[in-house]
Amino acid sequence: MRALTWLIGLFAMAVGIVLAARYNEAYALFVWPPYRVQVSMNLLLLLLLVVFLLSYRVARIAVRAVELPGEVNVWRKQRRREQAQNALAEAERFYREGRYGQAFRSATHAYAGLPQPGLAALLAARAAHAMRDFERRDTWLAHAAAHDREIRLARLMTEAELAIADRRFEDAASSLEGLRARGHRHLAALRLSLQVEQGRGRWPEVARLARTLHKHGALTAEQTAPLLRRAQLEQLREAEGDLNALERVWQGVPDAERRDAGFLLRAVPHLIGAGDDKLGVAAIEDALKHDWEPELAALYGRCQSKDLRAQLATAEAWLKQHPEDASLLLALGRLCLRAQLWGKAQSYFEASLSQQASRAAHLELARLAERLERKEVAERHYREAAVLGA
Template sequence: MGSALWLLVLFGIAAAVALFAGNNQGSVTLFWPPYRIDLSLNLVLLLLAASFFFVHAVMRALSALFDLPRQALRWRTQQKERAMHGLLLDAISHLLAGRYIRARKSAEAVLAQEASLTASAQEPANSAQLRAIAHILAAESAQALQDRSAREEHLKGALEQASARDAQGTRDGAVLRAARWALEDREPDAAMELLKSLPQGAARRTVALRTRLRASRQAGQPMEALETARLLAKHHAFSDVAAISIVRGLAIDLLNGAYDVAQLQRAWASLEPAERLVPEVAIHAAQRLMALRGDAQLARDWLLPVWERQASLSASLRVKLVGALEEGFDSLDGGWLARIEAAQKANPRDATLQYLAGMACMRRQLWGKAQQLLTQAALGLQDATLHRNAWRALAELAEQREDATAAALAWKRAAGE
């Protein structure tokens, strides 16, 4: 459609020119004394048009001629920039391939090429960002080669270049890399200081939080590590299973850092409600409280949510729960005894519950019932520690009855003979 319209326009112009030129009787007379020159108006118009196009062509040719040096300079600059970008790609490729010496040389070649262009007043676009990235690549290679002085020198250069307006985003990357290098050198305090220098938005990125988590764990700061792990879990930086495992381990580390009952209670209070319901955490907290000679009733209160769902726990966790409860049996109250008896009656063939109920009855001086439950438990317990404790308790009960034969047999069973 467009071509057809152009043809129509051209035909119209041709028709208009033909009508004008065909009937044009005008003439142009030039007086050049003593001469007189008569020319057709159509010829004059054609000569004027030809002169215009000729002058225009001459001016274009002269402009192109005088522009050759500038074009040659631009071509050389483009070649240098292409070579510089090729060296940058080589540096990245060598770094990924583990060829650190070549990566470092390529990055330093990029810096040299860029300095040459800048010195000749041909500074490339985004030059500050380019220099910063080259410095980071060289520093990364130096870190892999254990050349700490070169790494610090290039890191300083990267941070200086990243302060420019067109390289602000690169500064965060340089700081994060420096924090990672500090962790590799086992310097968590230096890594934490670097992370604190990040803007608030950058400090909440997943990579920054992961680095902070590693730094706080290396520095032995379980509370800081736990708070960071919570943020990472909210950001879905881990799978659900991994998040639970990491938070559980950090919560246990936090509890292990308490060296008196007051510290332990503060550590327990700093945990979130969901974390206190984790069986491993609650059991460990109760065991830690008993090891610090704390209140057994408080330990049982911490264990109560876990006890209420003890039927769904794994065998190993149930054994740990029984051990934690057993440590506070000296002050066992009637309410807990009723809970234990109710659980044992609800599952009478469970050897672990038989053992727990038997030990509770023994501490409450219910000798006959304790002997019955412990005898049944001793025959079915799979855990070696509980099995040994059950026979030891039976031996003590036999000695109390002055049954030397039964006591000797129980002691032998407890010794594993």
């Protein structure tokens, strides 16, 4: 419908122009002595229109010719930018696929064509690191540092990750300190900090970070528990020999951990080594009240508290509830040895062997026989212990 309207309008305008020209008898006179030129006004208007249109067209061509080099340059820059963006995407894909050489080449190509090439430099550094080309890695990290205004956080995170991968924990800590100085404490940075502090052996900090990450849902309870356990055990190991330090570490262990048999089996020997058997005895007694663990019962016999009678009474009370526990019988035998109750010690060791043959029980009987100057019995038990230990 619109096309038909335009067509009718054009025809109407053409008819109007023809009618106006028909009744227009005006003319234009041009005098250039000695010449005189008389031209119809209609022709003059037509000539002027033609000249105007030609002039306009020539002017447009001239302007276009002048602007064309600039437009070509803009197009070329846009084209290079698009190619660089594609190269960056290819570099990321190659890196994820493990094709590090191609990833490095694509990233360097992208770096040359992007207006903000910092991310391409970081990707090139990662690819170089994956190829163990540390010189080029450091070069591209330096290139990335030149664009810190855009990618400082990403650069520091990358440097920390690469340093951790190389076990350069002090360098990683320096990069993470740069993040903390600017107030960046997000979960990814805390995860890296946890790895760094493990590598540096700063176990109190490991425990703090593990609890923080668990609190914010970044670590599950199953992931947090072994981290906390190792941190606590390492702190106990480091404090071994310093009774006061050992007691401070022990007081910081949660009650639930103190009742965990797996933790106690590794922690109590540190307490015994420091000469603090009282803590070890109390911990084992508390744990066995909640859940019986034969290995803990055996460890109880190695604790040398000052109140030996109380230890014996406690162990004998357990024996009423667990009369066939070989580990508890072994512990009772050791306690009787300390009390110089040779006959009871021998009976408990033999009862332990009757429940379960063990190298430890044979060795205890051999030592007891030597003390009682029964050489043949001692030799027999040593042979039995050797067979079980083979």
